Amino acid sequence: MITPDKIIRSNRKTLSVSIDHFGSVTVRAPRRCEEKRIFAFLSEKEEWIRRKQAEIKGAGMALPPENLDGYSFLLLGKPCEIVVDEGKRVRFDAEEYKLYLPKENARERLLKWLKENAKRILCSLTESKAREMGTAYRSVSVTSAKTRWGSCSYHNALHYSFRVLYAPREVIEYIVVHELAHTKHKDHSKAFWDFVQVFVPDWREKRKWLKAHGVLMEIF
Ligand SMILES: [Zn+2]
Structure with missing residues (x-):
């Protein structure tokens, strides 16, 4: 059974359901519509809703659960699974593409790890791009x-x-x-865009990616 996260009632005549970037389900219903009818409507749409939610989760765009375990997020544009275990240190397995977090302060450790790696990648990338661009x-x-x-x-x-670490490497370069x-x-x-174009000819595509994934800003 699907339980809606939000029901918005108004002077409309029909029922509709929508799913946001995080997989939350919103139902729009007539003001005096019975709950029974809403649930019947949702069960008709269940297959579609489940499929949509799976797509969102697969793309690393669902909000993480409180304990983070089993959650997938985009790391350099690729879904990376979090495993919370009894270990003492944060470990990244590049082959499995899994990030292991200690149970204690998992969220803080994750943020620290992301910041450290962002700093490392961005410092070296900025240095090399600045040389290339003569800036x-x-x-x-x-x-x-x-x-x-x-x-x-x-x-x-x-x-x-x-x-920015959520984005694919070529988007980070942009x-x-x-x-x-x-x-x-x-x-x-x-003049600004002409200059950018010299180094990232398809900057429009990169901008599009960032726009479409702006919702990632809300994760963690
Ligand atoms: Zn700007």
Whole structure:
């Protein structure tokens, strides 16, 4: 049986069901519709709802359960499964593509691990891209920003959200090129995009990926 996460009643005449990016089920119903009818309607749609939820989960876009165990999230664009066990350290198995977390403070340990790895990857990527682009920057820092993937200050200090680690590597490269291009152009003018284009010819595709996956910002 499917239980809706939310029921919105209004002056409509028919029932409808929708699923958001995290797999939550919302039913829209007429104001005086009986619950019995809502549940009957949901059981008719059960197969479709289950399929949608499985797709969302497979894409690493479902919200994690409290204890994180068994949860899959996108790591460098690929679903990575979390295994919470009795170990003492965070371990990443690149072959299995699984991340092992100690039971104690699993969530904090995970965030720390993500931030450390984001910093490592972003520092080296920024350094090599800056060389390639002939640009100079002041510093690289990794934040927990949920509203932007990266930014470039007036004095060319670069900030990235550790959440860029969810994106495929070529999308991360685009984010780095984008911020480095801001060291030359502080706006999103045509000159800015022309400069980006030299280093990431298909930047539009990368932007599309980020837009479509903005919801990942909400995970963890
Ligand atoms: Zn920008």
